[in-house]
Amino acid sequence: MAQQRLRKRPAHTEGHTSLCYSPDGSKLVTAGQNSTIRIFQTGSDAEPANIDNCQVDNYAVVATDKYAITGSEDGSVSMYSLDEKSLEGILLRCTLPVRDLALSPNGEWIAVASDDNTVKMVQIEDMTQVVRLDDQTKPAKHVSFSPSGDMLSISYTDGVILCYSLGSVGPVLHKKLPGLVKALETTDEPTTRAYWHPDGRAFAVATATRDIQVFSRGDWERQRSFKNGHAADITAMAWSPNGALLASVGLDRKLVLWNSKTQKILKTYDGIHDTILGLAWHPSENILSYTSSNGELYIHTDFVPDEHLASLKLAVQPSPFIHDPLSETSGNSRREPANGLKDPMDVEMDDDIDPLDAILGPEELSEHGDGFIVDDDGAGYAEEAINGFGKRTNGHLADFDTRLLKRRPQINSWQPKIHQAFQSGSTPWRGNRKYLCLNLIGFVWTVDNSEGGREDEDYHTVTVEFYDREFQRDFHFREDKYYDKACLTEHGTIFSCPPDAARNMPATIYYRPHEMWTMRTEWYVELPKGESVTAMSLSDSYIVVTTSTNYTRVYSLFGVPVRIYRQKSSPSVTCASWRDYIMTVGNGPVAANGRPQLLYTIQNVKRDDVCQNEDIVALQDGEELKSVFFSDNGDPCIYDTSGTLLVLLHWRTPGQAQWVPLLDTRQLTRLADGKKDEIYWPVAVADNKFHCIILKGTEYPYFPRPLLTDFDFQIPVTASPVEPSKSLKEKSVEELEETFVRESIKSALLEDLVGSTKATSSQRQMLIRQETAVDAVLMYLLNVECQMGEERGMKCLEIVSLLRDRSGTMLDKAQAIAERKNMDVLAEKIRKLAESRMIGLVDDDD
Known part of the structure; x- marks a missing residue:
């Protein structure tokens, strides 16, 4: 075992x-309360080099390879120049003391926190380029950049952390996070800094309870926490270069080494006599250095013990999420594909031709190589050229165009x-909770109560709540199978969990009926390994149930397997059902845009009858499917990422189905002024309305339980809402035309239902009323068109020909409207049309 040296x-x-x-x-650079900057050479016991005659009382230092x-x-x-050991210039002057500095990862910008309530960003090469961030009225205590440099976090003395997005348009306040850290003065020793994990997807803060809490970027939810390591406030933290380890130190004068994945303490270093205020990992070696309030520097070589040293040699590890969105197998998250690529999002057909390929021919490209390094002489440069992310660095390219790295x-x-x-x-999971199901019946949600990864004592709690509590009672239970999917109806709830190889547990389906006239019987089905x-x-x-092997499994409500077959379109995407009908969706052949077409199949399980077989799901180019469900009348509906709701018309007749838009949410009147920035989470189509959840600033509903909103159908027939x-x-011609199309679609859907099923008398009466509603719209439209004069006569006659009433009553009223507007020619043609219908002869030429 290597001897640790301090x-x-x-x-x-x-x-x-x-x-x-x-x-x-x-180089290791230190600055303190005297007027000297000291430069220690890594691995050398020689006296450090000094930069003398500097400013006194330095509170922060950052360094590039050339400057401090x-x-x-x-x-x-x-x-200051590290080579010349001299002052290069004053980048910025603040009116009050500077408390912290942060250097952007590209080395171009410095973020400055001072006591004058304004954080400034100054460009190193051009100090006249200064950006002021003054959204808070309190001084900033700490500043830190994310590893990619696209976000700046600022910790203020009132316990608020602001996160700024750094884009091409300049810093934009992205998120305000109050109450994450203690309210401290800028001179207080405990830290409130946001310490970014090296993978850039989360940061850690020291809490008032002396624990370390990780927050995820994007949803800004609490993730894993590091607990019971310190008995006093934490003064500094540092992630290892690959994020696999975390070091922390506190006023209790304990230095703690943590495992990031398990949040377990690997080693505690006691006996530190000074208050440590700064920690720094060496970028590539097993060295941790720290400075104290007494002006001392400690260089701790072989800091990580041998039994844990393998963790330090790994590539960059993921942030300690409760549920990592890049690795979970939830159907609503991105998964590792089976084709060997890291992520399907890494390859896009829409990028056309690589710009480098258009400039360099095949010969030049082969000269520069394809990014593969062969260490054929054993010099070891193949290992040195790989960075912590498992990627080849650009040091070997010198001044060559860096676009080669991106091809x-x-x-x-x-x-x-x-x-x-x-x-x-x-x-998807946000923090430790997620919704398993949201519909008009109620909602199902789960909470992950584990703390240190999946162990035997870890468990989830599942809650099922109903909107109508007089009809059903809510229930809640604790489970250790980790259910990640659920469906809810008035009669029961179905759950499923993923397989767990570590516990030798297969994927399981669990059905729980709500009420039965006999004793309630729950049942489980385990899927093959x-x-x-x-x-x-x-x-x-x-x-x-659709599965990863592209099987579609159909069960009765009592667990009897009714059907099992393999989908033709694969991999499978999703499914929906209504009474005896089931609808499955899968990936089909690759279309002209380079993406697979989605294909759907609808069949009646009871009759073993296929209504539509491998037909195309009509999506706009570049858009994806967001939800699939049946309406309350049993019509298949889809909602895509463009915000469009479509219904499948004539789906009971093979080969006749059409996807018809019912609503384009981008044309809602509430969005007409352009002031609202919101999207809509689809829930259901019922009572001829689109029921959804309005989302602002997020892509998914979260807690507390959101309220449901409904919108009337609005067919996109005109440019204006x-x-x-x-x-x-009150409607204009454009609005009447939209109403006619909308009511005609409703009539067609109802006509399909009545004509293809054993319709009840109420359904047949509803169809008659719906056809009357269509005729009423046409009559209002005819009246408006007739007011515009004789030149609209041909359009008026076309409107009259669309009337559905066969008794002649509507035609008589139409003729009366024409006569009242002094359109005699039109009135005569309407009279002839009525006569031809009465004798059963329809002359299309008229």
């Missing part, structure tokens, strides 16, 4: 002392981007 080096006078490594790791930049008590931000592999680079499977009504559930649906008659709720008398 070297204590005098660095500065007593007081706050800070440190940082240069990006290449060759300090922030001091007098408000100056100074840049695609030239061989076997393209794979079609398949549509990933999803469960309609389900949301290696098979997992990709989507489920539940109707009044059947349970439908229309108001469906207006009375017919």
Whole structure:
């Protein structure tokens, strides 16, 4: 076992002392309360080099490979040359003391936190380029950049953390996070800094309870936490370069080494005599350095013990999420595809031709190579050229165009981007909870109560709540199978869990009926080994399950397997059901845009009758399917990422089905002024309305339980938004035309239902009323057109020919309207049309 060595080096006078490594790791730079900057060479016991006659009382230092930049008590931000050991210039002057600095990952910008309530960003090469961030009225204590440099987090003395998105248009306040950290003064020793994980998807903060809490970027939810490591406030933290380990130190003078994945303490270093205020990992070696409030520097070589050293040698590890969105197998998350690519999003057919390929021919490309390094002489440069992300660095390219780093592999680079499977009504994990189902009956949600990964004592809690509590009672239970999908109806709830190889547990389906006239009987079905559930649906008659092996499994409500078959279109995407009908969707052949077409099949399980077989799901180019469900009348509906709701017309007749738009949410009147920025989460189509959840600033519903909203159908027949709720008398020609199309679609759907099923008398009466409603719209439209004069006569006659009333009553009224408007020619033609209909002869030429 390697002997751990702790070297204590005098660095500065007593007081706050800070440190940082240069990006290449060759130098360790410290600054303190005296007027000297010290430069220690990594691996050398020689005396450090000094930069003398600097500003005094330095509170922060950052470094590039060439420069060191300090922030001091007098408000100056100074840049020094590490080679010349001299002052290069003053980058910025603040009116009050500078408390913290952060260097952007590309080395171009410095973020400055001072006591004057304004955070400034200054460009190193051009100090006249200064950006001010003054959204808070309190001083900033800490600043830190995300590893990619696209976000800046600022910790203020009132306990608020602001996160700014750094795009081409400049910093934009992205998220305000109050109450994450304690309210502290800028001179207090405990830290409130947001420490970004090296993978850039989360940061850690020290909480008031002396624990370390991880927050995920994007949904800004609490993730894993590191607990019971310190008995006093934490003063500094540092992730290892690959994020696999975390070091923390507190006022209890304990230095703790944590495992990031399990949040377990690997080692605690006691006996530290000073208050440590700064930690810094060496970029590539097993060295942790730290500085104290007494001006001392500690260089801890072989810091990570041998038994844990393998963790330090891994590539960059993922942030400690409760549920990592990049690795979970939920149907609503991105999964690793089977074609060998890292992610289907990495390959796009829409990028056309790589710009580099258009400039360099095949010969030049082969000269530069395809990014593969062969260490044929054993010099070891193949290992040195690989960075912590498992990628080749650009050091070997010198001044060559860096676009070579971005070009695609030239061989076997393209794979079609398949549509990933999803469960309609389900949301991804956010923090430790997610919705398993959201519909008009109620909602199902689950909470992950585990703390340190999946262990025997870990469990989830599932809650099922109903909107109508007089009809059904809510229930809640604890389970250890980790259900990740669910469907809810008035009669029961179906759950499924993924397979768990670690516990030798197969994928399981669990059905729980709500009420029965006999004793309630719950049942389980385990799927074969290696098979997992990709989507489920539940109707009044059947349970439908699509799986990772492209099987469609149909069960009765009592667990009897009724059907099992393999889908022709694969991989499967989702499914839906209504009474005896089931609908499955899968990936089909690759279309002209380079993406697989989605194909759907609808069949009646009870009659074993296929209504539509492998027909195309009509999606707009570039859009994806977001939800699939049946309406309350049993018509298949889809909702895509463009915000369009479509219904399948004539779906009971093979070969006649058409996808018809019912609503384009981008044309809602509430969005006409352009002030609202919102999207809509589909829930159901019922009572001739689209029921959804309005989302602002997020893609998925979250807690507390969101309210449901409904919108009337609005057919996109005109460029301008229309108001469906207006009375017919108030509508313009465009609005009446939209109403005619909308009511005609409703009539067609109802006509299909009445003509293809054993319709009840109420359904037949409803059809008659619907056809009357269509005629009423046409009559109002005819009246408006007749007011515009004789030149509209041909259009008026066409409107009259669309009337559905066969008794002649509507035609008589139409003739009366024409006569009242003094359109005698039109009135005569309407009279002839009425006569031809009465004798059963329709002359299309008229």
